Amino acid sequence: MEIEVRKLCALKKYEGDFSFDYEPPADLCLIPLCNIEGKVKVTGTYEIYEDDSVGVTLTVTYKIVGQCSYCLNPAEKAITYTTEILYVTEKDDENYYYDGIYINLKTAVDDAILISQPNVLLCKDGCTGIDVSNK
Numbered sequence: 001m002e003i004e005v006r007k008l009c010a011l012k013k014y015e016g017d018f019s020f021d022y023e024p025p026a027d028l029c030l031i032p033l034c035n036i037e038g039k040v041k042v043t044g045t046y047e048i049y050e051d052d053s054v055g056v057t058l059t060v061t062y063k064i065v066g067q068c069s070y071c072l073n074p075a076e077k078a079i080t081y082t083t084e085i086l087y088v089t090e091k092d093d094e095n096y097y098y099d100g101i102y103i104n105l106k107t108a109v110d111d112a113i114l115i116s117q118p119n120v121l122l123c124k125d126g127c128t129g130i131d132v133s134n135k
């Protein structure tokens with residue numbers, strides 16, 4: 001999950017793409033009674049600029065499985081989320097920092113997974129919750 005910026009510069013590979021599977025930590029899914037199933041697929045492209053900043057387009061694809069937040073029936077949702085980020089070698093409040101040598105994508109990938117997951121997982125659109133009418 002690393003981009004070896006200095007090495008890529010030496011090879012004059014200023015642009016490229018990457019793809020890997022990421023095993024997410026269990027606490028990365030914030031929805032009660034739900035988990036991320038299996039691994040997260042991470043794909044993206046990078047471009048190294050002249051000032052050593054690196055633009056990265058990152059896509060995470062994963063599936064949340066668990067119980068519907070409203071009715072507790074089994075539920076699942078596939079999520080694909082793309083974000084554009086910038087790595088810089090001088091710390092600021094807006095971008096990700098790296099040391100100019102290599103980038104570890106873990107923090108950005110974790111952030112993308114956190115940002116992209118819904119607040120609730122529903123078994124279907126418009127689930128109204130447990131049926132209490134009891135026919």
Ligand SMILES: [Zn+2]
Nearest residue numbers: 068071123127
């Ligand atoms: Zn439901």
